[in-house]
Every structure is written in structure tokens, then in C-alpha cells.
Amino acid sequence: MVRMKSGWWAALFALLIYVGIALIFTGLGIAFGPSAAQVGATRPTDTIPSHLAALAGFGLILGILGMMIYGRRALHLVFLMPALTVLLDIDHLPIYLGYAETIRPAHSVVFIITALAVTAITIKALDIELVMASAFMGHLAVDSGIFAPFSPLSFSYIQLAPFRLPLALGAVAAALAAGVVLRRASRPTIQKGAGLG
Numbered sequence: 563m564v565r566m567k568s569g570w571w572a573a574l575f576a577l578l579i580y581v582g583i584a585l586i587f588t589g590l591g592i593a594f595g596p597s598a599a600q601v602g603a604t605r606p607t608d609t610i611p612s613h614l615a616a617l618a619g620f621g622l623i624l625g626i627l628g629m630m631i632y633g634r635r636a637l638h639l640v641f642l643m644p645a646l647t648v649l650l651d652i653d654h655l656p657i658y659l660g661y662a663e664t665i666r667p668a669h670s671v672v673f674i675i676t677a678l679a680v681t682a683i684t685i686k687a688l689d690i691e692l693v694m695a696s697a698f699m700g701h702l703a704v705d706s707g708i709f710a711p712f713s714p715l716s717f718s719y720i721q722l723a724p725f726r727l728p729l730a731l732g733a734v735a736a737a738l739a740a741g742v743v744l745r746r747a748s749r750p751t752i753q754k755g756a757g758l759g
Contacts, residue, residue, distance in 0.1 A: 569635070573642040576681055577688045581649055583677045584668040588653040590714040591667030599710070599717035600662040613704075614648055616725040620700050620730075621647030624737040628693065631741025632748070639693055639740060646697030647704075669705070670713040674698045696736035705731035 592600070621644030653668035657683070667673075677698075678691050684758075685751040703726050708719040 569638040572685050572687050572690050573638040573693075575685055576642065576694060577627075577645055577649070579680050579684065580630075580646055580677055580694060583673065583680065584650060584652050585655075587668040587670070587673050587676075587714060588656060588663065591717075592656060592661065592666035595664035595667070595717050597665045599719075601665060607616035614651075616704050617648045617651070617701060618644045619740075619745075620704050621637055621645070621697055624696050624700050624733055625693075627734060628689075628696075628741040629739045630672065631738055632706075632744040635748075636689075636741060636744050639689075639737075639744075642693050643697050643700075643737065646694060647700045650698065650701045660717055664710065664713060664717055665707075665719060666709045667713050669702060669709045671711050672713065672715055689740045689747070692736045692740035692743060696733045699729045699736065702726070703733055 575696065622640065624647070625640035625643030629636045632639075650668060656663040656735060660738060674695065677694060678740055681687075681691050702722060706726075707722060708715045710719050710720055712718070
């Protein structure tokens with residue numbers, strides 16, 4: 563019962579962790595990225611709404627998949643998944659404010675490992691960690707172009723295209739796993755309640 567009540571708080575806390583670390587990585591990219599890597603650019607303005615809709619839509623599908631495994635009590639997943647999927651793009655903020663920056667500084671393996679580690683230490687909820695991993699992979703699966711997979715340790719860019727399908731499959735698997743983890747975590751509570759009658 564406590565876990566269900568804390569689901570929304572855990573989701574909100576995870577959101578703050580994710581956004582905070584994404585902004586830190588953005589700052590690190592600006593501070594330590596070589597001048598040759600400070601080439602971040604924005605999408606054409608007219609394509610931004612459709613891109614955000616695609617990100618949110620895929621995130622929503624992932625959240626619903628997780629909820630289908632666990633049930634309506636996992637509604638926080640349906641909120642958290644698309645929010646995280648979209649908010650990874652907060653690392654584009656400096657370019658919109660007129661500052662040169664590295665391309666997609668938080669779209670990196672180092673970022674997601676850091677975010678998962680902080681979440682594991684603070685929230686200690688495997689379902690939330692799986693949601694975070696799913697949203698990250700889901701975002702990259704929708705994106706196109708180039709990214710630096712080891713930013714801010716390395717600003718060597720590679721194409722996203724070859725990885726999009728595996729990332730999409732990984733996102734779906736992690737979303738389903740989040741629902742399974744929630745379902746298993748709720749079983750002991752249900753069994754104890756059933757035995758009290």
C-alpha cells in the first residue's frame with residue numbers, strides 16, 4: 563500500500579533527477595567540449611512540434627505498455643514515461659538561448675548511467691529506473707542525426723540511424739519490465755491481505 567502511494571512522489575523525484583542531471587551534462591558540454599564540437603544547432607522551427615509529438619507519443623505508448631502489465635495503479639508510469647522521453651531534449655536549451663553548445667550533450671550512455679545510479683541511490687525503486695532507461699532509449703529511437711555516445715568524456719560523434727531499431731526494442735522491453743517489477747512487488751502485500759480474512 564505504501565508503494566502505491568509513493569509511486570507519484572517517486573515519479574516526480576525521478577523527473578527532477580533526470581532534468582537536473584541533463585542540465586548538468588549540458589553545462590559540462592559547454593564548459594569542456596572542444597570548440598570544434600560546439601556546433602549544436604536547432605531543428606527547423608516548423609518541425610519541432612511534430613518531433614515533440616512523436617517523442618511524447620512513443621513515450622505514452624511505453625507508459626501504457628508498463629501499465630498494461632501492472633494495472634491502473636501504475637498510472638504514474640503513463641505520466642512519467644512521456645515526460646522523461648520529451649524532457650531529454652532540455653539539453654538543447656542553450657542553443658535556443660543563443661549559446662553555442664555541443665550536440666545533444668545529455669543524449670549519452672554516460673548520462674543515463676549517471677541518472678540511473680543517482681536514482682538507484684535515492685529512490686531505490688527498480689521500476690522507476692527501468693522507466694528512466696526505457697524513456698532514454700525511446701527518445702534516441704525517435705531521434706535522427708548524430709550524437710556523442712560518451713559525452714562529456716568524449717565528443718566523437720556517430721550516427722544514430724543504425725541504433726534506432728535496437729533502441730526502440732530496448733525501450734519496449736524496459737517498459738514491460740517496469741510493469742513486471744511493480745506487479746511482483748505488489749504480490750506479497752496482496753497475499754498477506756488475503757491471509758488475514
